[in-house]
Amino acid sequence: GAGVSQSPRYKVAKRGQDVALRCDPISGHVSLFWYQQALGQGPEFLTYFQNEAQLDKSGLPSDRFFAERPEGSVSTLKIQRTQQEDSAVYLCASSLNSATDTQYFGPGTRLTVL
Amino acid sequence: QQQVKQSPQSLIVQKGGIPIINCAYENTAFDYFPWYQQFPGKGPALLIAIRPDVSEKKEGRFTISFNKSAKQFSLHIMDSQPGDSATYFCAASAEGGGSEKLVFGKGTKLTVNP
Numbered sequence: 090g091a092g093v094s095q096s097p098r099y100k101v102a103k104r105g106q107d108v109a110l111r112c113d114p115i116s117g118h119v120s121l122f123w124y125q126q127a128l129g130q131g132p133e134f135l136t137y138f139q140n141e142a143q144l145d146k147s148g149l150p151s152d153r154f155f156a157e158r159p160e161g162s163v164s165t166l167k168i169q170r171t172q173q174e175d176s177a178v179y180l181c182a183s184s185l186n187s188a189t190d191t192q193y194f195g196p197g198t199r200l201t202v203l
Numbered sequence: 204q205q206q207v208k209q210s211p212q213s214l215i216v217q218k219g220g221i222p223i224i225n226c227a228y229e230n231t232a233f234d235y236f237p238w239y240q241q242f243p244g245k246g247p248a249l250l251i252a253i254r255p256d257v258s259e260k261k262e263g264r265f266t267i268s269f270n271k272s273a274k275q276f277s278l279h280i281m282d283s284q285p286g287d288s289a290t291y292f293c294a295a296s297a298e299g300g301g302s303e304k305l306v307f308g309k310g311t312k313l314t315v316n317p
Contacts (some may be wrong), residue, residue, distance in 0.1 A: 093246070120303060131209075131292050131307030132247065145304065180246055184303075191237075192305060194246030 091115075093195035095181050101201045102171045110166045110198045114183030121164050122192060123156055124180040132180055138164060171202045206230050209293050209308025216283055217316050224278045224311045226293035231274070233295040237305070238267065238278050241290045250291075251278075283315045 094113040102108050114121050120139055124132035125148075134148040140161035149156070153172075158164040168175055178199050182192040208227045216222045228236075234255055239247035253260045253267040253276065260267045264281040280287055290312045294305040 122304065124305075124307075129310070131294075131309045132305070134304040134306070137304055139303075148304070182246075182305075191249050191252075194239075194248065196244070196246050 093181055093183055093193050095179075095195040095198050097198060098196065099199050099201075101203065103203055104171060104173060106171055107167065107169045108171055108200065110168075110179050110200070112164045112166070112181030112183075112195060114162065114164070114181070115193055116162075117185070118183035118193075119161075119186050120184040120190070120192075121158055122182040122184075123164070123166050124182065125150075126178040126180055126197065128177070135166070135179075168200075171200075173202050176200055176202045206306045207293060207295050207308045209311060211311060212309070213312045213314075215314045215316065218284060220283050220315070222280050222283055222287075222313055222315075224291055224293070224313075225275065226277065226308050227273075227275045228295050228306075229274065230295070230297065230306075232297040233306075234298055235296045236267070236269065236276050237294050237296075238265070239292045239294060239307075241292065241310075247292060280313075283313075285315045285317050288313055288315050 096111045123135040126132045136156045137145040138158040153169045155167045178197040180197045182194045184190040184192045237252035238250045240250045241247040251262045251265045255271045266279040269276045290310045293308040
């Protein structure tokens, strides 16, 4: 595909369940980012990969959040023991190389924790 | 600490009007300032971006004005159309330093009435 794709688009989880969100970046893009967007707010940075290396995970809110990109392409964001405050849209973005290359965003996964 | 402050929170203009959205930043290491447009249910899409070596950049109906000394930048939309109704986010990033993340403002919901 031509753009960043994310799956699932919508996820409903019961409090305490584990969830896994997938991101397929644009082919050949070195950099991959995860952001969390609460309702009515701007996206907030979670973590950043350059190829398979996770260079910055300073935005992950707790140790319940884990991200990986084992082959430098597809990435998965995993949230363990979900809480109601985890409800948000999770956005993935990729860029060709550096931050000053355009970051292209996927449509996001809307997570609702009941 | 909010590193990028955006105003107003919402804005209503008539078709043909010139909405102006303002942002201020604190981190003098920021050297890349993009504006993103987001429609409901979609991911943010890059509109236009500027670096601090220029004071203005224009692309089509969209113009960024940048004031480095005041640490402020703004988006002007000329001849606004109902199709411009969306949420607009300013952002900033600093190249290098190991993290390529975008820091976003909280967004401005623009409504252009026909």
